[in-house]
Amino acid sequence: MIELLAPAGNLEMLKVAVENGANAIYVGARGWSRRRDAYELADEQLHEAIGIAHSGGAKLRVAINTNMQSCELPALLEKMEKFVNWGVDGAIMTDVGAIAQVHRRFPDLVIHASIGANIVNNEDVKFYRSIGVSQVVADTKLTLRELAARKADVDVGIEILIHANNCYTYLGKCWMSPYHRLERTRDDFGKDLFRGSPNRGGLDYRVCLEQWELFENSVLLEPHIALKNNAFFYLDDIPALIDLGVHCLKIQGREYPVPLVGRIVRFYRELVDSYLAEPAERFDLTPWRLRLEAIREERDSKRSNMTLVLLNEARQPVPHPV
Amino acid sequence: MGAFELNTTISNLRSLQESDLSAYDAVYLGNIYCRIFEDNFLERMNDLKEGIARVKDQGLRAYVTSYAGPRNDALPKVEMALETAAAAAADAVEVHNLGVLRLIHEQYPGMPVHIGGFANVYTDAGTAVLKEFGAVRFTPNYEISLDEVRAITAAVGIPAELLVHGKMPLGVSDYCFLLEYESHWPEKCPVVCQKQLFLRQGDWAMRSVGKGVLSGKDVCMLEHLPTLLAAGHKAFRIETAYETPEYRLGIARIYRTALERALAGDGTVDESVWQMIREHTAVGLCNGFYFGRTGGEYIGSRAETTAAC
Numbered sequence: 001m002i003e004l005l006a007p008a009g010n011l012e013m014l015k016v017a018v019e020n021g022a023n024a025i026y027v028g029a030r031g032w033s034r035r036r037d038a039y040e041l042a043d044e045q046l047h048e049a050i051g052i053a054h055s056g057g058a059k060l061r062v063a064i065n066t067n068m069q070s071c072e073l074p075a076l077l078e079k080m081e082k083f084v085n086w087g088v089d090g091a092i093m094t095d096v097g098a099i100a101q102v103h104r105r106f107p108d109l110v111i112h113a114s115i116g117a118n119i120v121n122n123e124d125v126k127f128y129r130s131i132g133v134s135q136v137v138a139d140t141k142l143t144l145r146e147l148a149a150r151k152a153d154v155d156v157g158i159e160i161l162i163h164a165n166n167c168y169t170y171l172g173k174c175w176m177s178p179y180h181r182l183e184r185t186r187d188d189f190g191k192d193l194f195r196g197s198p199n200r201g202g203l204d205y206r207v208c209l210e211q212w213e214l215f216e217n218s219v220l221l222e223p224h225i226a227l228k229n230n231a232f233f234y235l236d237d238i239p240a241l242i243d244l245g246v247h248c249l250k251i252q253g254r255e256y257p258v259p260l261v262g263r264i265v266r267f268y269r270e271l272v273d274s275y276l277a278e279p280a281e282r283f284d285l286t287p288w289r290l291r292l293e294a295i296r297e298e299r300d301s302k303r304s305n306m307t308l309v310l311l312n313e314a315r316q317p318v319p320h321p322v
Numbered sequence: 323m324g325a326f327e328l329n330t331t332i333s334n335l336r337s338l339q340e341s342d343l344s345a346y347d348a349v350y351l352g353n354i355y356c357r358i359f360e361d362n363f364l365e366r367m368n369d370l371k372e373g374i375a376r377v378k379d380q381g382l383r384a385y386v387t388s389y390a391g392p393r394n395d396a397l398p399k400v401e402m403a404l405e406t407a408a409a410a411a412a413d414a415v416e417v418h419n420l421g422v423l424r425l426i427h428e429q430y431p432g433m434p435v436h437i438g439g440f441a442n443v444y445t446d447a448g449t450a451v452l453k454e455f456g457a458v459r460f461t462p463n464y465e466i467s468l469d470e471v472r473a474i475t476a477a478v479g480i481p482a483e484l485l486v487h488g489k490m491p492l493g494v495s496d497y498c499f500l501l502e503y504e505s506h507w508p509e510k511c512p513v514v515c516q517k518q519l520f521l522r523q524g525d526w527a528m529r530s531v532g533k534g535v536l537s538g539k540d541v542c543m544l545e546h547l548p549t550l551l552a553a554g555h556k557a558f559r560i561e562t563a564y565e566t567p568e569y570r571l572g573i574a575r576i577y578r579t580a581l582e583r584a585l586a587g588d589g590t591v592d593e594s595v596w597q598m599i600r601e602h603t604a605v606g607l608c609n610g611f612y613f614g615r616t617g618g619e620y621i622g623s624r625a626e627t628t629a630a631c
Contacts, residue, residue, distance in 0.1 A: 120391050121421045170496070
């Protein structure tokens with residue numbers, strides 16, 4: 001059975017995602033995932049989250065997918081030990097060294113290679129497989145043809161982002177944001193938050209979404225350049241993804257309002273269930289398109305507002321450089 | 323390797339033929355961003371073979387790079403380039419993609435591999451894994467500091483290669499936005515990305531090469547070379563994949579002289595040298611992330627270089 005994986009930026013969102021039919025939820029460990037700390041959970045909250053998810057019949061995965069510093073690896077292993085003892089169902093990770101160490105220490109833990117690992121070809125999948133990964137998040141540019149080839153070639157669980165953003169650059173291979181602003185701050189537990197670097201766990205200032213002008217040296221060539229960064233909401237492809245046997249459909253959005261995430265999860269839950277209940281040749285996507293449009297409008301509006309705030313923050317001086 | 327290695331990147335045979343490489347010790351051949359970059363070595367095996375021979379004939383080490391984000395359909399060509407590199411006795415292959423690293427480990431187990439900056443080396447544990455797959459050198463991810471690099475080299479025992487001058491890669495895409503606009507301009511793909519194109523907004527600037535985004539400022543570690551040498555670093559890169567032959571030669575001469583002086587105990591840099599650097603710099607200078615700060619900042623005595631990102 002295909003799994004619907006939902007985000008939770010707080011415990012309330014987690015409850016709503018479970019109530020609306022998510023099979024699994026992912027949360028970020030505070031300071032250790034690709035979102036700002038406001039949308040991550042402290043350890044004790046994470047403990048509670050595992051209980052809430054399990055009592056609702058869902059799995060709980062922890063995103064611990066920053067590119068950390070070498071000196072932070074012991075702290076990561078200590079944290080993972082707690083999470084494993086509490087019964088976490090999987091870890092979403094990026095750094096190959098951290099993955100290898102966690103796999104050695106906790107061989108039964110399911111490790112998911114994060115979107116930040118930027119797995120773009122089948123050989124990549126085999127590499128991550130060899131160091132202990134059993135599920136991979138497909139990069140956002142993967143085509144159905146590539147997906148079919150991957151399914152045929154490699155024994156691995158494949159997760160597809162169905163409701164997310166497609167950056168101009170490959171996720172995990174971009175540091176435009178900290179090039180413009182990087183603020184080094186430590187949380188109460190000594191974790192460096194790298195504010196401005198999504199790869200390292202801080203927020204992304206989305207500088208790619210600035211209204212760029214293109215110059216050749218000092219001559220203006222184009223006054224309005226938009227680097228493609230589109231939200232995407234898979235709908236038409238979902239039947240094909242299910243038919244191809246992908247393991248998991250993943251929704252992004254830990255930073256969105258709880259009711260919106262609830263509606264998104266409910267939408268995809270009902271869509272998947274309806275498709276599975278009805279013969280494929282009779283399945284009509286028309287009513288689903290209308291429902292999705294309303295969700296898209298709300299989501300786009302929230303995201304646009306957030307982008308303006310982030311771009312403004314990116315231009316603020318760094319207060320206390322280390 | 324002698325006391326140090328100064329190397330650079332050249333994308334095609336034309337550029338190689340036009341370049342005076344006398345100030346370099348090694349050259350990476352190929353363009354990592356785009357398969358249709360003008361006569362990319364990585365797509366033209368005869369050119370690659372000739373390029374390796376030309377570099378070696380000059381007494382330099384010839385390295386073959388590979389794509390930063392090769393999708394499945396690029397892998398057959400990557401394998402051909404590896405085969406050509408092996409047959410022409412290239413001194414090493416540079417790898418940005420871990421799938422390609424795995425391929426080399428399986429098919430060419432003795433081939434020396436340099437891990438590239440897009441392979442996301444952030445930790446000692448990660449580097450140790452890559453060493454098991456044949457890595458003998460690594461370019462750290464550009465986001466990490468010199469302190470972090472030192473922790474990795476000390477723990478894992480393979481040397482780092484550091485970008486010391488040039489535009490720092492900031493991102494790679496599978497899509498070239500320049501194609502949307504090229505009908506407005508006289509130059510078209512596959513040469514339009516070689517123009518000096520900058521994305522600007524206010525005091526922000528980034529160099530665009532189509533599928534790649536680079537820093538607007540040039541990373542410049544000239545005044546910090548004594549520190550790098552003291553930390554045991556020996557492999558230094560001047561990034562010139564999208565620069566002119568004049569830039570390639572001029573900057574390399576400056577760094578070779580400065581490195582030799584630093585090794586002789588003189589870490590100073592003449593004022594005239596800074597003037598030459600300024601002439602080759604469109605936006606300004608920065609230190610990247612080497613000092614744990616915002617990538618576009620410059621730390622050091624040349625504070626006037628920090629005007630824009």
